[in-house]
Amino acid sequence: MVEKIIYEKAPVRYLGEPEKEYEHVAMILISNPKKFNIIEGDMIDPLMTAFKDFNNDKKARACVYSSVGENQGAGASISELLGNSEQIREHYQHGAGLAQTILALNKPVVAAMSGMTYGGSLEITAACDVRLCDKTLSWGLPEENVAGCPAGWGGLELLPRIIGLDRTSIVAHTSFTGQYFNAQQAKEWGFVHAVYEPKDLMKEALELAEKMACAAPLAVAASRETMIQSFYGNNIIEKIAENANKLSRAADSEDTKMACKMFAENDYKTKRKFEGK
Secondary structure, three states: OOOOEEEEOOOEEEOOOOOEEEOOEEEEEEOOHHHOOOEOHHHHHHHHHHHHHHHHOOOOOEEEEEEOOOOOEOOEOOHHHHOOHHHHHHHHHHHHHHHHHHHOOOOOEEEEEOOEEEHHHHHHHHOOOEEEEEOOOEEEOOHHHHOOOOOOOOHHHHHHHHHOHHHHHHHHHHHHHOOOEEHHHHHHOOOOOEEEOHHHHHHHHHHHHHHHHOOOHHHHHHHHHHHHHHHHOOOHHHHHHHHHHHHHHHHOOHHHHHHHHHHHOOOOOOOOOOOOO
16 A cells, blocks of 8 residues: 655655755655645645654654655645535544644644645645745645535634735635746745745755754754744644634535546536536
8 A cells, every 4th residue: 555644754865856855854744746745634644743753753853744755735625525424524624633733732843845835735835834836836725616525724814814814805805816927926925935946945944954953952842832923822722723623614505515526537627607506
């Protein structure tokens, strides 16, 4: 069975030119490239476990989160949204748990993004400490238009803070219209720290993680907790869980079932006719 979640313990070896070993850096990779690295239901627990393993790994002091192939991820699988009310609620809670797990870490995570980074895939990177990307990045929250359901894995809470409360309209724009944005816009709006050529992205992410890993671990942990509480508020982890329940109720609708059924049948072009039911 092919592993869809890859956790590489520290030290991580970069196999490019020149080769280099990063003694205190771990790596977590999404590996579902034939399906554009969508995060399927059976991948959520292993991904959560990988982040917890990183947090418990005494040798690892920083982590790079990325993917195999050309795309970070086309979002979460929508198959769970075709289920009953309990399955839909679990889908939202489960995904929100990923953001909660990352925010609760006591070590930093660098996200290295490329290609399609949509929906749940985008929301997971929003929970990371620093985001880097290459020039191929395309990002957004298309759920409401494509699947007839709201985002619910922490992105609606985190993204407005990351890009600035004065730019909340950008989050509303992508969420309500399904429009995607590019790498330059991500840099301009502060969502990513830097934009690189595709061949340089992983090397740069590892280099940044190594610099973080050289800092005093206890100081980093305390600083990280303080920054998250100051930036997002003391109850952000609880708020994401609370909102996931609320958002799941909006996804338990005839509109969502209709849109997800069309998506499952590979009908991406037909305009959805939502009825508000």
